[in-house]
Amino acid sequence: GGAAKEAFSGRTMFIFAAIGSAVGLGNIWRFPYVAFDNGGGAFIIPYLVALLTAGIPLLMLDYAIGHRYRGSAPLSFRRLHPKLETIGWWQLMICVVIAIYYALIIGWAMQYTVFSFSKAWGSDPAAFFMNDYMKVSDQVTIGFDFIWPVFIATAIAWLVLLVVLMLGVQNGIGKLNVVLIPLLVVMFLIMVGMALTLPGAAAGLDALFTPSWSALGDSSVWVAAYGQIFFSLSVGFGIMVTYASYLKPRSDLSGSALVVGFANSSFEILAGIGVFAALGFMATASGTQVSEVATSGIGLAFIAFPAIISQAPFGTLIGVLFFGALAFAGFTSLISIVEVIVAGVRDKLGLSRPAAVSLVVLPLAVISLLFFPTTTGLNLLDVVDAFVNNFGIAAAALISVLLLTSGFTALPTLRDHINSVSSFKLGRTWMIMAGGVTPVILGYILIDQLTKTVAEGYNDMPQWFVNTFGWGMAVGIVVIAYLLSRLPWSRRTGDGFTS
Ligand code: PHE
Ligand code: NA
Numbered sequence: 001g002g003a004a005k006e007a008f009s010g011r012t013m014f015i016f017a018a019i020g021s022a023v024g025l026g027n028i029w030r031f032p033y034v035a036f037d038n039g040g041g042a043f044i045i046p047y048l049v050a051l052l053t054a055g056i057p058l059l060m061l062d063y064a065i066g067h068r069y070r071g072s073a074p075l076s077f078r079r080l081h082p083k084l085e086t087i088g089w090w091q092l093m094i095c096v097v098i099a100i101y102y103a104l105i106i107g108w109a110m111q112y113t114v115f116s117f118s119k120a121w122g123s124d125p126a127a128f129f130m131n132d133y134m135k136v137s138d139q140v141t142i143g144f145d146f147i148w149p150v151f152i153a154t155a156i157a158w159l160v161l162l163v164v165l166m167l168g169v170q171n172g173i174g175k176l177n178v179v180l181i182p183l184l185v186v187m188f189l190i191m192v193g194m195a196l197t198l199p200g201a202a203a204g205l206d207a208l209f210t211p212s213w214s215a216l217g218d219s220s221v222w223v224a225a226y227g228q229i230f231f232s233l234s235v236g237f238g239i240m241v242t243y244a245s246y247l248k249p250r251s252d253l254s255g256s257a258l259v260v261g262f263a264n265s266s267f268e269i270l271a272g273i274g275v276f277a278a279l280g281f282m283a284t285a286s287g288t289q290v291s292e293v294a295t296s297g298i299g300l301a302f303i304a305f306p307a308i309i310s311q312a313p314f315g316t317l318i319g320v321l322f323f324g325a326l327a328f329a330g331f332t333s334l335i336s337i338v339e340v341i342v343a344g345v346r347d348k349l350g351l352s353r354p355a356a357v358s359l360v361v362l363p364l365a366v367i368s369l370l371f372f373p374t375t376t377g378l379n380l381l382d383v384v385d386a387f388v389n390n391f392g393i394a395a396a397a398l399i400s401v402l403l404l405t406s407g408f409t410a411l412p413t414l415r416d417h418i419n420s421v422s423s424f425k426l427g428r429t430w431m432i433m434a435g436g437v438t439p440v441i442l443g444y445i446l447i448d449q450l451t452k453t454v455a456e457g458y459n460d461m462p463q464w465f466v467n468t469f470g471w472g473m474a475v476g477i478v479v480i481a482y483l484l485s486r487l488p489w490s491r492r493t494g495d496g497f498t499s
Contacts, residue, residue: 005070006169006353008246013174015259020177020332021239022264023184025105026232028326031268032275033296036208038224039215046216046225051265054441055229057433058397059257060426061404062235064414066244067253067421072343073238074485075493076245077400081408087400088344089481091238094392095340097477100368101381102334103161107153107373108302109327116309116319125306129298130378137375140465144374151373157331158365164335165342165357169246173339177332184328185267191321192274195281198312204280207290208272223448226441231389232264234333236397238340245343254424275300278308278318285311301326338364350490379461380469386458387470390449392477398442405435 008014035043069076074088115121121128130136135147164172195201215221234240244253276290282304283290295304301323309319338361346356371380404410411431419425458466 006246007248008174009170011247011251011256013170013178014243014247014251015256016177016181017173017332017336018240018243018256018260019263020181021234021243021336022232022260022333023181023267024232024234024329024333025326026228027264027268028271028275028329029297029300031228031232032208032272033294033300034224034228035272036276036294038221039212039218040207041209041211042213042215043221043225046222047228047265050222050225050229051261053433054226054438055233055235056257056261057430058230058235058401058438059233059240059261060254060418060430061401061411061414061434062240063244063247063253063257064418066241067247067251068414068417070245072245072347073241073340074344075347076241078485078489080404080410084403084408085485086482087396087403088238088241089484090396090478091236091241091400092340092344092484093477093481094237094388094396095239095337096364097384097388097392097473099334099337099341099364101372101384102330102337103157103365103368104150104154104372104377104381106157106327106330106334107150107155109323109330110156111149111153112302112306113320113323113327115306116316116323119306119310119315121306121310123310125310126303128306129302134378135375136378139376140379140462141376142371142380143376144370145376147373147375147377151369154369154373155365157334158361158368160331161334161338162357162361162365165338165361166354168353169339173335176335180328180332184325184332187321187328188267188270188274188325191318191325192270192277194312194314194318194321195274195277198277198281200281200284201277202280203284204276204278204290205273207280207294208276223445227394227445230394230397230442230445232268233261234336236400237393238344239336242340242343243336250421252422252424253418254422254426258424278312279304281312282308347493348484348487348489350492379465383458383461383466383469384473387474390453391446391474394442394446394449398439398446401435401439401442405439411435 008017035047039046065076065080066073069079071079072088073091074085077088078085121133133147134150135145137143137145164176166172167175230236247253276294279293280290283293286293293304305319305322309315309322312318341360341364342353342356345351345360346353349356349359351359371377404414411434415426415431457463458470
C-alpha cells in the first residue's frame, strides 16, 4: 500500500516528458561541436553504435526499474534490494547539484531572448557577457556579490518551476511538455531554415559533415561518442526511473525507449545543421575558417550567437528563436531533474505533493540564488558542471549497472518485466549490451577522465577551489546519499514491494 500514486494519462504524455528531459542544452550547444571535433561526418558511425549498444539499452533498463518497482529512484532501488537504496539517493544527489546551476543558464537564455531585440551586447559580445553582464570577478573564489538582473531572471525560472511541479505529474509536467516540445521543434526548424539561407551556410555544413575516416581508429573519438550518448539521453541518474514510475501498468517500455532515443538524436543532428550553418555565415562574414569560430557551450550560445544575430538579416528573429528554444529545452530538462528530488523526498517522508514540492524547491532555489547569479558564479558553475558530468553521472551509472548485473542478478527479472508489457521483445542481446558493453565503456571513460584530471588539475583553476567544489562535492554527495539511506521510511509509503 502507500500514498496514492500519480500517473501520466497515457504513453504519449510520458514520451513527450521523456523527450523533454532528454532534449536539452546538450543537444543544442554540445553535440554539434563534439561531432565536428571527432571526425565530422565519420562521427555518425561511433555515435550510432553508442546509441544502439549503450544508450537505448540503458534507457530501457531505467524504464524497467521505475515501471516495475513503481517508485522514485531511492524507493525503486530499495524495492529491488534494500542494499541498493544508497544508489538511488546518489542519483538523486546528482540531480540536486545539477538543478542548482541549471536554473542560471535558463535565466541567461530568457534574458538573451529579450536582448535579441536591442542587441544589448553591442560590437563585442564576449566582453559584454563577461564584463558587463556577468561582471565576472578576476578572483576564483566564492562571494555574494549579486548581479541583480541575472538574479531576477534565475528567480523567475525557479518560480515557474515551483508552479508547474505543484500542478502535478499530469497537469503540470505532462501538459507543459506536450505544449513546449512541439513548440520547441517548430521554433528550431524555422531557425535552422533561416540559418541555411545565410551566405556561407554551405561552408559550415562542409566543415561539420566532411568525414575524416581516420578518426574511427582513434579511441578518444569512441569515448566522445559514448560520452555524448550517456549525457544526452539523461540515463543513469534517476530521471527515467522517476518518469517511468508514472506510467500505467500496461505500457510499451521498449517501444517508448526506441522513440525517445531516436527523437533525441534527430534533434541533435538538426541542431548540428543549424549551428554549423550559422557558424559558416559567421566565418564567411569575418573572412576566416569555420574551424576558427567553431565552439561549444557558453561560448557558442552567449558569445558566438550574439555576433551572428547582430550581423545576419532578420537577426532579431533568429535570436528569439534560438534563445527561446534554449530556454524551453533547458526548462523541460530542469523539471525532470527536480522531479527526481521531489519524488524521492515524497516517498521517504510520505508527504503530499505540495508539501514535498515546497520542501524541495524552496531550499534549492535559495542555494541556487545565493551562489550562482554572482560575480563568482561562472567559475563555480564551470567546476561543478565538469565534475558532475565527467565523473558523477558516469560513476553512478557504472556502479548501478555493475551491482544490477553481478551481485543482484536483476537483469533477467527486468528483461522479463519489459517483455511482459512491450511489443518489441528483448533477448540475450539486450542483457549483453546493458550488463556487459555498457559497464566496460563507462569504466574506461571514467578512468580516462580521472587520470587526466588528477594529473593536470582542472582548467588552471586554484587547487583549493577544485578540491572543494569538484572532488569535495563529489565525495560529499556520496556520503549524504549513504546517510539518507539510513533514515527510516514513512509508514505511509511502505518500502516493501507488492506487485
Ligand atoms: N540530457 C540533457 C541534454 O542533452 C541534459 C540533461 C542533464 C537533462 C541533466 C537532464 C538532466 O542536454
Ligand atoms: Na539530449
